[in-house]
Amino acid sequence: MNILDLFKRRTSAPVARERLQLLLAYERQSRGQPDLVSILREEIMAVIAKHVQIDQDYLQVSMERGKTMSTLEIDIQIPNKSATPLALAG
Amino acid sequence: MGKVVVVTSGKGGVGKTTSTAALGAAVAKTGKKVALVDFDVGLRNLDLIMGAERRVVFDLVNVIQGTAKLSQALIRDKRVETLFLLPASQTRDKDALTEEGVGEVIERLRSVFDYVFCDSPAGIERGAQLAMRFADEAVIVTNPEVSSVRDSDRIIGLLDARTMKAEQGEAIAKHVLVTRYDAARAARGEMLSINDVLEILSTPLLGIIPESQDVLRASNLGSPVTLADPANVAAKAYIDAARRLEGEDLPVVVPFERKGLLNRLLGRRAA
Numbered sequence: 001m002n003i004l005d006l007f008k009r010r011t012s013a014p015v016a017r018e019r020l021q022l023l024l025a026y027e028r029q030s031r032g033q034p035d036l037v038s039i040l041r042e043e044i045m046a047v048i049a050k051h052v053q054i055d056q057d058y059l060q061v062s063m064e065r066g067k068t069m070s071t072l073e074i075d076i077q078i079p080n081k082s083a084t085p086l087a088l089a090g
Numbered sequence: 091m092g093k094v095v096v097v098t099s100g101k102g103g104v105g106k107t108t109s110t111a112a113l114g115a116a117v118a119k120t121g122k123k124v125a126l127v128d129f130d131v132g133l134r135n136l137d138l139i140m141g142a143e144r145r146v147v148f149d150l151v152n153v154i155q156g157t158a159k160l161s162q163a164l165i166r167d168k169r170v171e172t173l174f175l176l177p178a179s180q181t182r183d184k185d186a187l188t189e190e191g192v193g194e195v196i197e198r199l200r201s202v203f204d205y206v207f208c209d210s211p212a213g214i215e216r217g218a219q220l221a222m223r224f225a226d227e228a229v230i231v232t233n234p235e236v237s238s239v240r241d242s243d244r245i246i247g248l249l250d251a252r253t254m255k256a257e258q259g260e261a262i263a264k265h266v267l268v269t270r271y272d273a274a275r276a277a278r279g280e281m282l283s284i285n286d287v288l289e290i291l292s293t294p295l296l297g298i299i300p301e302s303q304d305v306l307r308a309s310n311l312g313s314p315v316t317l318a319d320p321a322n323v324a325a326k327a328y329i330d331a332a333r334r335l336e337g338e339d340l341p342v343v344v345p346f347e348r349k350g351l352l353n354r355l356l357g358r359r360a361a
Contacts (some may be wrong), residue, residue: 011279
C-alpha cells in the first residue's frame with residue numbers, strides 16, 4: 001500500500017457520475033415506451049401455454065443492464081406430471 | 091405579454107419554493123411586475139417563505155372555482171410593491187385544479203404581469219404537470235446529488251413532452267439552477283461538480299447557489315433571501331441568476347468560500 005493512500009480519500013463523485021450516466025442513458029431510451037420485460041413475459045407465457053399448462057408464478061423474466069450488453073434471464077419451471085401426485089400425497 | 095416560468099425539480103426538498111421566492115423577489119426589485127403562484131395544493135408553503143401566511147384569505151382554487159376574484163386572491167408584498175403572491179389552497183381535494191381553470195388564471199396573470207413564477211409541487215403527478223403546462227420557460231432546481239439529478243432528468247423529459255409549448259412544436263426554454271452547492275466538497279471529489287451535473291442533464295446553467303445558513307435564516311424570518319440579506323453569497327447568486335433569466339449575458343462563477351491553507355491543500359490533492 002502506498003503511503004500516500006493513507007492521506008488520499010477515495011472520491012465518490014466520479015462513481016456517482018458514472019452510475020448516473022449509465023442509468024439515464026437507459027431511462028431516456030425507454031421513456032414513453034411500454035415496459036419491455038412485462039411484454040416479453042406476457043408473450044413467452046402465451047407461447048408456453050400452447051404446449052404446457054403452467055402457472056404464472058413458474059415463469060420469471062428479469063433483465064440486468066450492463067454497460068455494453070444487457071442480460072435477459074428467463075426462468076421457466078415446468079412441474080413434472082409424475083411429481084404432482086407425490087407432492088399431493090406427501 | 092408576460093413570461094411564465096415554472097420552477098420545478100421532480101424531487102422534493104431541493105429548494106423549489108425558496109428559489110421561487112428568491113428569484114421572484116430579485117426580478118421584482120428591478121421594477122418588473124412579478125406574480126408568484128403556489129401550485130402545491132394541500133401543502134402550500136410559498137406564503138410562509140414570503141412571510142404572508144397570515145394575509146391569505148383567498149387562493150388559487152377559489153379563483154378557479156369562481157368564489158373569489160383574481161384581484162382579491164393576489165397578495166401584494168409589503169417590501170417590494172411590484173411583487174405579488176397567489177397562494178395555493180390547503181384543500182385535500184387533489185382534483186381542485188382543472189387544466190382549463192389553471193390556463194385561464196395563467197393567461198390573465200400573463201396579461202398583467204411581466205413575470206409569472208409557478209412554484210411546482212414535488213413529483214411528476216397532476217399538480218406538477220399543471221404547474222408546467224402553460225410555461226414558456228422552466229427553472230429546474232437540482233442538488234448535486236444522484237437522486238436529485240435523476241429526477242431532474244425525468245422532469246426535463248416531461249417538460250419536453252407535456253407542456254403546451256412542446257405540444258405546439260415549440261421548444262420550452264430550460265435552465266438548471268444548482269442549489270446547496272458546496273464548492274469545497276466538489277473540489278475534493280465528494281460531491282458531483284457543476285460540470286458533472288450539466289454534462290449529465292445537457293441543459294444550460296442558470297446559476298449556482300452555494301450552501302448557506304442564511305437561506306434558512308431568511309426562511310425563518312419569512313423573507314426571500316434576496317430581500318432579507320442581499321449581500322449574502324447565496325442572495326447574490328440568486329440575483330445573478332435572476333438577471334440571466336431576464337436575458338442578461340452574465341458569466342457564471344462558482345461561488346467559492348474562503349478556505350484555510352490546510353483545506354486548500356487537501357482539496358487540491360484529491361481533485
